[in-house]
Amino acid sequence: MPKRLPCALVLACLLLASLSVQGLCAEPVAAGGTIPPDMSLLAPAAPEDRAYLGLDDGPVFKLSAIKADFVILEVIGVYCPQCHIQAPFFDKFFARLSADPVHGSKIKMVAVATGATTEELAYLRETGKYKYPVASDPDYVAHKQMGEPKTPYTMLVNSKGQVLYAQVGIIEDVNALYEQFATLTR
Structure with missing residues (x-):
């Protein structure tokens, strides 16, 4: 019996530790939540991407600087295989949005490449996989703000940052x- 007590104590401590760690894990912002409208990202390098988003020539921009009533944020990873699979579908979405005289002016679209370096962003543009603007969050600051x-x-x-x-x-x-x-943007 005395040998079982330390084992039970260790298991109880491990269980409590795992529960407290689960409480600390972030949850992504869901519909109904908010993200900071002053969330900062590294601006896309391509002049046509900056023009599409309505940004000035600064190296960093705030989400609120995008000239639109609504913004589609596509959080991606440079080395994420699912992101590369989704890219052609969203390229079609972007083409349709850009051609729409009603929705194209009030909804803008930008990918947020979490952890991406300047070189990785340049590579993404060179491959042509992303035909819509890609901004960078190299230090994961915005990624944390999005949960x-x-x-x-x-x-x-x-x-206003409402999701x-x-x-x-x-x-x-x-x-x-x-x-x-x-429907959501009417």
């Missing part, structure tokens, strides 16, 4: 997503 979501993570936010839509994982049916965003 450290797994990638890909898609959010639709308004100008209207949030989804983790690959979204293949971009037509249904487009219609849902059109």
Whole structure:
């Protein structure tokens, strides 16, 4: 019996420790939550991406500086295979959004490459996988403000930072997503 007591104590301590660690883990911001509208990102290098987002020439921009009523944030990882699978679907989404005279002016789209270096961003642009703007969060500061979501993570936010839509994982049916965003942004 005395040998069982230390073993039970160790197991109880491990259980308590695991429960306290679970409480400390971040949860991604879900629909109904908010992200800071002053969240900062490294600006896209391409002049056409800056123009699309309505940004000046500064190296950093705040989410609130994007000239739109709503912003689609696509949180990606440079080496995330699911993100690369999703990219062509979102390229089609971006093309449709850009051609839409109603929604294209009030909704803008930007990928947030968490942990990406300048060189990695340049590589993403050179490969042509992302036809829409890609901003960088090299030190994971914005990623933490969004609750450290797994990638890909898609959010639709308004100008106040309110999250209207949030989804983790690959979204293949971009037509249904487009219609849902059109409804959410009326």
